[in-house]
Amino acid sequence: MPFSFPGLSPALARAASASGFAAPTPIQAEAIPVILRGADLLASAQTGSGKTAAFALPLLQHLLDGPQHTPRRVRALVLVPTRELAAQVSEVLRSLAQHLAQPPRVAVVFGGVSINPQMMGLRGGADVVVATPGRLLDLVGQNALRLQSVGLLVLDEADRLLDLGFADELARVLALLPAQRQNLFFSATFAPAVQALAASLLRDPVHVEVAATPANEPAILQRVIQVDAGRRTQLLRHLVQQHHWERVLVFVATKYAAELVADKLYKASVFATAFHGDLSQGARRQVLDEFKAKRWDVVVTTDLASRGIDIAQLPVVVNYDLPRSAVDYVHRIGRTGRAGESGLAISFVSAGTEAHFRLIEKRQGLSLPREQIAEFEPTEAAAPPAPGTGGIKGKRPSKKDKLRAAAARSA
Incomplete structure (x- = not known):
């Protein structure tokens, strides 16, 4: 089978095939073995590279390998920046999990909608939670779920999480998690804020970066x-x-x-x-x-x-x-x-x-x-860039330009 990785159960390999995954993408081929052996991961790949399945398959394996809790306790947490991404990740997890003999329970929670149905949905517990940080903290505050049993943390689009101003909420979530856990960071770019967060949280992480090549470029x-x-x-x-x-x-x-x-x-x-x-x-x-x-x-x-x-x-x-x-x-x-x-x-x-x-x-x-398209040819001409602005970010002079001009006038 195409997804026959050491440590990945045959049931999950079959689930991948049944869900339409024909063969591992480069990010899946590199990330899945690292995650399966329990290492922390800092991964970057181009958009549309299949990174969701890269962590979804070993995440489900993590649940299969661990003890089966009754009632269910959250053992895997996926943090994402947007509602749409939360829904997409949960769909991939559920699609793969439905082919298992005992499918884990996947809960997805995000803001912008009433919290009550999400609280009701968590009454029976959940094995994995896909969440935006703010709503997750709201639910913890309402005692709808607890995070003390999380053994696997995924930050999906970590750069976007920080770009959207989730840094404070992210810090509060991380403080609720057990110290002993596996951490997976997936980020489109390794911006300084992402590198700083990774340095503070990841333990000897494996770095995986799949650059666009003629073979895998869309x-x-x-x-x-x-x-x-x-x-x-x-x-x-x-x-x-x-x-x-x-x-x-x-x-x-x-x-x-x-x-x-x-x-x-x-x-x-x-x-x-x-x-x-x-x-x-x-x-x-x-x-x-x-x-x-x-x-x-x-x-x-x-x-x-x-x-x-x-x-x-x-x-x-x-x-x-x-x-x-x-x-x-x-x-x-x-x-x-x-x-x-x-x-x-x-x-x-x-x-x-x-x-x-x-x-x-x-x-x-x-x-x-x-x-140029016939009958839509442009007629406007570009205005010359203002001095000191470089012509990129607008025509207004910068603060330094204004200070220089004031100094010149007073000279």
Whole structure:
């Protein structure tokens, strides 16, 4: 069997095959043996690399190897930054666990919804909990669960956990855990904050970093289309209708823009809807389910959907607004071209955002040709950068520039 790792039970190897995992991805091939032998792990891999299964399979093996508690006590904890990622991780765990003779109980808890159903769901205990930090602390405070028996901790997207300001809540959760446990950190980047946290928590960790190579890099065609900022919605509608795209994920900068662009498209006979953090959890779940079922042609979203959302065979991603960073660019376009499929990622670049996109290209080692679409050729010209700003982060002079100017005037 493809997932026949030393220490992984035949039942879990069969579960992996039954769940559609054809062969181990590079991150799975490197991480699973490390986790199975009980070592701490600090792992990094590109988006869409299969990291969830990389920790899910050995996590379930950890539960199988340990004593069976009655009533159940939490023996494995997975901390994630968003509701969507929590739901996705729990789905993978449950999909694999259903093929076992005695499936462990998986609980998923996150904020933004009523806490009462989650408290009721934990009355029978749970073997593994997938949680966002804030809601987990709420449930601990309500005595709905205890964490003294956790033997395996997973921080999924550790960089994102810290980016979103969970550092204090994360510290409070870690203080509730037993000192003797196995720790697994999965992070897209090894930012200084992640390295500092890893240094304080991990014991002689094994470092696994799977870099993108021609063999494992997603087959994503990246295109850059020049267009005036005010004509992006018209161009987007033109492309969707001309190419008969059935599903397009469009990234914008704000929740307001998501609603505005989706509304304009819908009024222009394109089945489009918005997806952002102000929607209720039920509404967000409904949008994703309907999008996966091809009931929406276009979903216009903020960076909420740039991580932790797996939409099989998503053909097209559009950067209507450019991302703030090169890392966010990678995560956005990584929503397409997953699981061996090919994908298309389009970025709209205007005169005002050309310099910013050049910075993204530089940091990603890219050099993409600029395209223009007939009848949508740009007419705006880029304004010259203000002195001292470098032309990247805006036209306003920095504080140092202002001090220099004041000194020059007083001289």
